[in-house]
Amino acid sequence: MKNITELVPQFKPVSIADDSNKQQQKEQVAEIVNKLFKQLKAACPAMFHTLNNNDESSIKRQWIIGFIENGINPAMINAGMRIARQQSNPFMPSVGQFIGWCEKGLVEEYGLPTAESLTKAVIEFGKYKGFDDFCDYDYGSDANYWLINDLHRIMQDENLGIEKLQLRAEKMIAEMAKKIMKGYVIPTPNKALPKKIEERPLSNEMQLSKLEEIKRRFGFSYAKAAS
Template identity: 35%
Template sequence: MKSVMTAINNRDASALQSMSNAGQEQQPIPDSTKHIFNELFRQLKAAFPALTVNIKTQDELNELRRQWLLAFAENRITTIEQVNSGMRIARQQETPFLPSPGLFIAWCRQGEQQRFGLPTASELVTMVYEYCKRHGYYDSPESYPWDKPEHYWMVTALYSGIHANGWNDGELRRKAATELAAMASRISRGEHIPAPKVMIPTLGGKPLSQSQGLEKISELRAKHGLKGGAF
């Protein structure tokens, strides 16, 4: 039997686009799309044997498939790697019941982030809180001991958001999930994530020596009443 992964790899983009358009006008589902999602649902039914317990008619099954396709298109789940990631987590679940499209999409993203070596949303929030406590001991955000460049860009973005918008813990956790999804998207596109680079202070267009730079930073801290680093 042809696997769903091969089918999606061959036709996912056009199928999702056609399904996204069809959802608004209730147009017939293309045969190619039916084939892809018949294969997908075979695998889902194997992982969740109670999938069709509450489905009584073919129309109900078609509508279920339609909603899944629309959810995939709206959330840009369009690659074999994303679906593979979601299925790996799906097979770990103990429940026999089919998850919602939203939950499966979350699994796709979670699995993709794990594949790229990114932290979970909870781990990222912990990094932000740790940065809040420790960043003042360093001369700049760039000189903080980051484990990976990705951590620098996500943590500093969230830290800035806290100060600019006054996010509470719940809001921070939601934003952390958004940052992770954006970073995973950048990596999946093959984008190079640059390492933090300490900017050399200048005076009159000329770089300052290390001692001059530290003196200048101290002056700025004193002027603005800062006790720690640049943030």
């Protein structure tokens, strides 16, 4: 079975803010949805059993709107179809559920963490941070490095609980997957600590000079004289 990218190779996302292109985009997405529904019927045989033509047309319109609003493209739909074929439930997913499958499929395809595993990693990271060997913390991947550090900072800034932390994790992972799909290259983090500058030990004269400077700065000399 051909995937959506092969079925609609000429699809090119356009800005929905451009009125002259709105109709063109709607037609393109409508073609994708029509072909997608044929694949969904094969993957979920019972999904259209109770629908008539009017119901199906109405549902398709909602899917078209949902795809346009969420920037869903053929590559993401292919990822969603891979998840759809894994489902044991033969009934039709909602457009929101299928969009969730698209995002989950991309996450799996690019080897990104799940929201649950990222949340756990951030909590563990918070316990580890501050130790002397902190720079040796094993993030697992470059993607995890940026996700964990960014999410940990957000957790502290906004004082997020576990539930909200996991919701934010889901959003961040989906956003990174979409960026990677568009060509974003995850930068390699520089986790090495700066090299320590070697200093020669101070002479006795220099040590005494430093000590006198500290005394003058904090008023020790004055206190001694006053006594």
